[in-house]
Structure formats: structure tokens, C-alpha cells
Amino acid sequence: MHRQTRNRKRPQTRAVPASARRQSALLGVVITILMALLLFMWAQQARAAIGDAAITAGQAEETLDMAKSPREVFVGRWYGEDMEAGSITKRWLVDAFPDGVFRITFRFYEDDGGYREQIEVGEWGISGPVYFLSTKGWVDDGMFLKADTSNGQLYDAYKILKLEQQVFEYEHFVNGNRYQVRRVDTGFTLPE
Template sequence: MKHLLGFTLISMLLMGCSQFKTAKVIAPVNLQKPVQLEEDQQEAEPSDVEKLATSVSRQMLLGKWYGIRKTADGGQKEWLTERSADGTYRVDFRFVAADGTARSQSEVGFWGVSGDIYFRIFRGWVTVEGMKPADPTVAEHYDAYKIEGLDDSYFNYVHKSRGQQYTVKKMPGDFRLPITVKNQETEPLTFSY
């Protein structure tokens, strides 16, 4: 009885498969004819930055880049981003308050370039205790920037959603920010090397 049931199932399966061979093939709609762009959808002339090949701009962004800006409280924020060829980055920050007190923190993650877009994926902090991973479900840990200008000395970019503009300067490989180690319970991001 088991053999008869198995034979029947196999026969039905083979008959079903043979019907598929003779069935009419349906082509996807998007492959039947080429798509025509409307007049206002025509591709614009690429900018000079867009003409710069992604591989070239990626190569230019390797190494250390320094930035500084004033903070709302009258202090300043400095940062040194080091991008590696393996697609990882590290940013060392130094915050100096208006009263002169300073603290440091370091962040790590992944980076890349696609056309005129520079992007970062924040993965965590470097702390005295070691790596503290970031929550990958937090949307603010993913940033995209439009590259406004890039050469051997300066990199100018704008955050896509916040509109903040940044300009950083290329630094020699041995350049480092001053280190401030200050342990605060509310701020575990306290170690930079």
C-alpha cells in the first residue's frame, strides 16, 4: 500500500511538472518595452564632484581630516576623522567648554562613497573599558552627506537631512588631538588615543 501511494504521488508530481514545460511564459511588464522618461525627469548634467569617480574620491578621503567649530555655549568642538581603506573610520572628538574644561570621546564605524554621497554608519564608542557598541536600530546612527568639494587639502560636505555644512582639512598621519581623560557617569565616552 505504501509503495502504491508513493508511486501515485510521484506520478502526479511528474505530470504537474510536465504541464509547466508547455505553459505560456509570461514576461515581466517592465521588460516588455523600454521606459521613457518625461521631459522633467531627464538626467541633469553631472556636477564636477559627480564626475569625480567614486574610487578616486574614496582614495582621496583616506587618512586624517581635522575639523573645528564653535558651540552654542561659547566653547568649541574639534574632531579628527581617520578613514581606513578597509571601510572603517574612527572619529576623535575634543570638546572645550566656555570655562575651559575639556573632555574627549571617540567613535568608530563604517564609511563609504557613492557618487557625490559620503556616508557613515556609526557602530560604537571607544571607552576606557573597551568598545561600547551602538544600537544598530537607531536611525541617527546612519548619516549621508552630499560632497560639495573635495581636493588634496579640504573636504566640504553637507548633511543630507539636517543641512549642516562641514569643512575639514587634510592632516599628516602623525597628527593627533590632545587627550582629555575625564570619567563621568553620564558620559562613558571618555578615552581617546
């Protein structure tokens, strides 16, 4: 007997591999994200076009502050004032130079209007949340008096509580004293 071969057409089944299904799902997610971004950007442009600013002046300043490192923010002149025991007012002016050198002029004002002045010089730095000073000496009547740098009391470390363009708040790690200074222009001087 002779068998006849028939040309049968079998329905072709199409098997979709798992990797193709994953690629298809990933493509769907990417398209969805791109559409959401496009809608968001369009909404921002529409708000700006009708007069609602896309970014406020405060947001712009905050963005600029974040772009600067804490060290860059601290460079400049800062003024602080505090009441001491016995109704003495302490005022100080910090000059933080870009090379890491500082000069702090302290004035201790008495009730009668007189004051005594002390000028410290040394090195400053900021590392993470820590602001630190290393006093190298004093200036007295225009003369530099070198400090004994083996004296541990000439090194201070502070926890940074707030450091912004105009305000710096910090707390001494050992004694817990808190200080606040505000930025002043380079021509600012302590009151006589």
C-alpha cells in the same frame, strides 16, 4: 550596301562614384586634423624650449587628483573645528582607513580649558556625490561599546561639496549642517 564600321574614338568620360567622393572628402578632413594636431604639438614643444612650461605644478596636482577616485582621496586623517552653542569649541579628528572603517575623535572644549571627549567608530563610504557614515559603537576608556545598529540616528549621509587632496567640505542631507575638514599628517593630535 555595305556599311563600314569605323573605329571611332569616343572621348572617355570618367564617372566618379559617390563613395569615392566621400572617401576623398574624409581623407581631406583626416589630413587637416592631423596637421592641426602636429602644429599644436610643435607649438607646445616650442613653448617648452623657450622656457614656458607646458604644464604648471598646479595642473599636475589637479591631474593627479582627478586620476584618484574620491574614495582614494578621502583615505587618511582629517581635522575639523566648529563653534557650538554656549561658546563651546568642537574639534574632531577623522581617521578614514582604506578598508572602509572610520574612527572619529570629538573633543568639546569649554571656556575654562577643560574638555570632554567622545570617540565613534564604524564604517564610511563614498558613492557618487554622497559621503556616508554608519556608527557601530564608541570607545570609552579603551573599551569598545557596541551600538544598537537598528537606531536610525547612527546613520548619516552628506552631500559632498568639495573633496580635494587637502580640503573636504560636506553638508548633512537631513539637517543641512555644513562641515569642512583639512588633511593632516598621521602624527597630528587634537590639542589638550
